[in-house]
Amino acid sequence: MQLSVLIKIAALWQCSFGLSQASEGAHYIAAVYEHNIIFNPDPKVPRSRQAALDHMKENLDIYEEQVAAAAKQGAQIIVFPEDGLHGFNYTRESIVSYSETIPDPASMSWSPCLQPERFNGTEVLHRLSCMAHKHAVYLVANMPDRQECDSTDPHCPPDGRYQFNTDVVFSDDGTIVARYHKQNLYFESEFNTPRECEYVTFDTPFAGRFGLFTCFDILFHEPVITLLEKYQVKQMIFPTAWFNEAPLLSAHQFQKAFATGSGINLLAANLHHPPLRMTGSGIFTPSHSVYHFDMETDKGRLLVSNVSLPTDSETGSPPTSEVCMKSQDCGKPSASKPVADGAAPGTFHGSMSSDNYTFVPVQGAEGDLTVCDGSLCCRLLYNGSHVPEELYAFGVFNGLHTAARQFYLEVCALVRCPGDTFASCGGEVTAGDQTITTIDFHLEGNFSTRYIYPSILTSGMQLDSPDRVGWEKESYVMSKKHISGGLVTATLYGRHYEKD
Ligand SMILES: *[C@@H]1O[C@H](CO)[C@@H](O)[C@H](O)[C@H]1NC(C)=O
Ligand SMILES: *[C@@H]1O[C@H](CO)[C@@H](O)[C@H](O)[C@H]1NC(C)=O
Ligand SMILES: *[C@@H]1O[C@H](CO)[C@@H](O)[C@H](O)[C@H]1NC(C)=O
Ligand SMILES: *[C@@H]1O[C@H](CO)[C@@H](O)[C@H](O)[C@H]1NC(C)=O
Ligand SMILES: *[C@@H]1O[C@H](CO)[C@@H](O)[C@H](O)[C@H]1NC(C)=O
Ligand SMILES: *[C@@H]1O[C@H](CO)[C@@H](O)[C@H](O)[C@H]1NC(C)=O
DSSP: OHHHHHHHHHHHHHHHHHHHHHTTTOEEEEEEEEBOOOOOSOTTSOOOHHHHHHHHHHHHHHHHHHHHHHHHTTOSEEEOOTTTTTOSOOOTTTTGGGOBOOOOTTTOOOOTTTOTTSSSSOHHHHHHHHHHHHHTOEEEEEEEEEEEOOTTSTTOOTTSEEEEEEEEEEOTTSOEEEEEEOSSOSSOTTSOOOSSOOOOEEEETTTEEEEEOOGGGGGSSTTHHHHHHTSOOOEEEEEOOOOOBTTTBOHHHHHHHHHHHHTOEEEEEOBOBGGGTBOOEEEEOSSOEEEEOOSSOOOOEEEEEEEEOOOTTOOSSOOOOOOOOTTOOTTSOOSSOOOOTTTSTTOEEEEETTEEEEEEEEOSSEEEEEEEETTEEEEEEEEEEOOTTSOEEEEEEEEEEOSSSOEEEEEEEEEEOSSSSGGGTTSOOOTTOOOOOEEEEEEEEOOSSSOEEEEEEETTTEEEOOSEEEEETTEEEEEESSOSSOEEEEEEEEEOGGGO
């Protein structure tokens, strides 16, 4: 009798204190789905609402199967990609029949599954809400949101409506708990940019708080850095429709770089469409990653992973032992003189991701190279089994990237050159290129920004983790011994947001 009372009290205690206990080394199960989307072949031609619904049903049916499969594996949250239900390349007019008006969850509580009659024209919200409810999972999907406006709003577009690229989050009973309108659009003339950047978070009972942002947003200060720094978000949800751009900006490469550099958990779901180089999704924590990259097949892929909750003490850099190259003193600055841009024999210029990099060739079994662009000097110490037919270069870029949109970069990058001359350096290496050179390296740069996103890519576009990464005195360093495959790139990608 007494014992059972005690057990009950213990159970109660566990219940009410469950969440604060959860912040100490607890786990939850997350899922992301890389979706092989069924496209609308003529996105620029307006369709009836019924035709749009018929099209989206094909994608929703796949979502439903994946939610069931994820729930079966214990998933508590599932994330679907940007544009996953409708696709892209629409016009302002042709996206209308694909859009729904998503009410602001901050001003009302609504479960479309439980109250389907409350708003008209919300068939997609209804279907998604019922998936979340039926399988008792949090669900994040991306869809077009349409908000009517009129002349009482001086900013109302001439066609009387705002159209937003939108992430919507349903709780495990189907209630809409968050809605985020994408801030940094990428050639999406069908959508409006929100007049004020939205900082959207939501809380879950199993994992605390999550922040939301979409695709191109990942490269900008707003809303991402504000979510991290002002709102102290430690877990982010990232629906994306990302065209890979090796060797610096492959989807999964940058997702992991962002999670490592920011010291957060990232749940990232990309579209799967190899003809447009769309693949690369994952569940990343600062110390562990599960990811998918597949240029070979036209199949979607569900990833499910046990994720550790971030702890308050967690920092961006996984703690690892010191790894020194040869007899170098890791702590001390190099005795070798920095090489001025253009002055040293052997420096050359090459375009990488449309930026003008200053490169030096990486040759021989070992070396110590420095290359500078303005105030940024990058240094590389290396030794390895360097296959002579595989050329490598070490490059620096410190300047404004001007293709697509302006943003300021500070980058140090060791790259495999795709061709058999140094003139090819900076060009794209593809997943099909097999690389066998393994190099032990220590990279460092005296960046003037503190926002650095580090990554290591190996043969076949696989990811590897550094042995050591983070700030040491005035430099950001990354080192690796015994890399898991042939080296494709090792990059310190710095963003200097204030100079954009
Ligand atoms: C969208 O447009 C891009 C670039 O214009 C084109 O390469 C692609 O095939 C189009 N995709 C779809 C699904 O319409
Ligand atoms: C929904 O549409 C129907 C038929 O067009 C209309 O009768 C009804 O009032 C609408 N309901 C709401 C909530 O707008
Ligand atoms: C998640 O990982 C933790 C720690 O490794 C383990 O204790 C727990 O059983 C795992 N949960 C599941 C469902 O795999
Ligand atoms: C790259 O920069 C160098 C040095 O400033 C310059 O000489 C070269 O013309 C530039 N290359 C291109 C393609 O702009
Ligand atoms: C980086 O090092 C070089 C060479 O020592 C120096 O000229 C430059 O000012 C340094 N940059 C920063 C941002 O400290
Ligand atoms: C680099 O040098 C270290 C120390 O001599 C050695 O342990 C390591 O195996 C070398 N790495 C490669 C890839 O040869």
